[in-house]
Amino acid sequence: MVRTVQDALKDAADRLENSGASTPLLDAEVLLCEVLQIDRLYLYIQRGRSLTQEENDAFEAFLEKRIQGVPLQYIIHRQEFMGLDFYVEEGVLIPRPDTEILVETVLQWVNAEQAFKGHQDILKIVDLGTGSGAITVSLAKYIEKVQVYSVDLSEKALAIGQKNAQKHGVLEKINFLKGDLLHPLDEEDLFGKIDILVSNPPYIPAKDIEGLQIEVAKYEPRMALDGGPDGLDFYRRIVAQGDQLLRPGGRIALEVGHDQAEAVKNMMVAKNKYANINKHKDLAGIERVVTATVI
Numbered sequence: 218m219v220r221t222v223q224d225a226l227k228d229a230a231d232r233l234e235n236s237g238a239s240t241p242l243l244d245a246e247v248l249l250c251e252v253l254q255i256d257r258l259y260l261y262i263q264r265g266r267s268l269t270q271e272e273n274d275a276f277e278a279f280l281e282k283r284i285q286g287v288p289l290q291y292i293i294h295r296q297e298f299m300g301l302d303f304y305v306e307e308g309v310l311i312p313r314p315d316t317e318i319l320v321e322t323v324l325q326w327v328n329a330e331q332a333f334k335g336h337q338d339i340l341k342i343v344d345l346g347t348g349s350g351a352i353t354v355s356l357a358k359y360i361e362k363v364q365v366y367s368v369d370l371s372e373k374a375l376a377i378g379q380k381n382a383q384k385h386g387v388l389e390k391i392n393f394l395k396g397d398l399l400h401p402l403d404e405e406d407l408f409g410k411i412d413i414l415v416s417n418p419p420y421i422p423a424k425d426i427e428g429l430q431i432e433v434a435k436y437e438p439r440m441a442l443d444g445g446p447d448g449l450d451f452y453r454r455i456v457a458q459g460d461q462l463l464r465p466g467g468r469i470a471l472e473v474g475h476d477q478a479e480a481v482k483n484m485m486v487a488k489n490k491y492a493n494i495n496k497h498k499d500l501a502g503i504e505r506v507v508t509a510t511v512i
């Protein structure tokens with residue numbers, strides 16, 4: 218059956234809407250653009266053109282996946298983060314725009330403050346739970362003299378992180394380490410030597426995961442989401458050891474769930490090893506990042 222771009226889009230948007238997709242027309246457009254390898258603007262210029270059988274089949278295959286609830290980013294294998302294009306696939310968390318605040322906080326420190334500006338040596342940054350490498354690769358790209366140590370327990374995440382590092386030409390500025398949170402850093406004898414510790418750890422309370430959108434609950438890796446019974450397990454472990462990993466005066470920056478900032482701040486206060494403990498809000502006024510300096 219020969220269809221025009223316009224007809225294919227209309228049919229796809231209707232089917233996606235019936236499947237419960239929240240942005241059916243946009244999803245259809247993105248998928249068709251991927252098949253045709255064109256920009257969205259050209260989609261409308263070409264709306265009268267007929268799809269070849271091959272294009273139609275490829276579009277149908279993409280559409281079927283999206284109707285099943287597979288996130289768009291896993292179908293087109295792409296997500297933009299900090300102005301960079303990241304490769305993603307099932308098995309690795311899709312980077313979220315919220316996490317850009319965490320990266321921007323670190324970049325502000327590095328660019329504006331005397332403690333980091335004009336740093337003679339190479340700045341040492343640790344990223345715990347690196348996933349696709351979104352945080353790690355952005356920091357390596359935007360900071361000139363830096364070595365990032367990126368830890369993940371997932372073999373697949375590390376492979377994709379490396380792929381993204383290579384894609385953006387920063388592989389040499391990153392050490393990818395497989396293991397459980399701070400363990401590999403201890404093995405590499407990095408305790409006491411790190412300038413900045415950054416992490417977006419799993420923070421969803423285990424019991425809430427099934428109730429998330431199907432795209433997240435069914436297709437994103439549980440290992441990237443599950444923060445234990447109250448969602449705070451990783452913060453307890455990171456706060457407990459972060460002061461030993463960081464040099465005195467080193468900084469910590471943690472992304473937190475929408476209602477977790479106060480609890481994480483309190484952990485830092487109770488530890489008695491952190492000063493300048495601050496909560497940072499996103500554009501919607503939600504506290505998304507907690508930062509502190511090691512005493």
Ligand SMILES: C[S@@+](CC[C@H](N)C(=O)[O-])C[C@H]1O[C@@H](n2cnc3c(N)ncnc32)[C@H](O)[C@@H]1O
Binds near residue numbers: 311312313
């Ligand atoms: C919320 S995701 C963050 C991914 C990425 N940093 C981002 O912001 O898009 C958390 C990551 O932590 C990793 N992870 C889970 N448990 C871990 C552990 N015990 N040690 C190291 N990494 C772990 C997961 O595999 C996942 O990649």
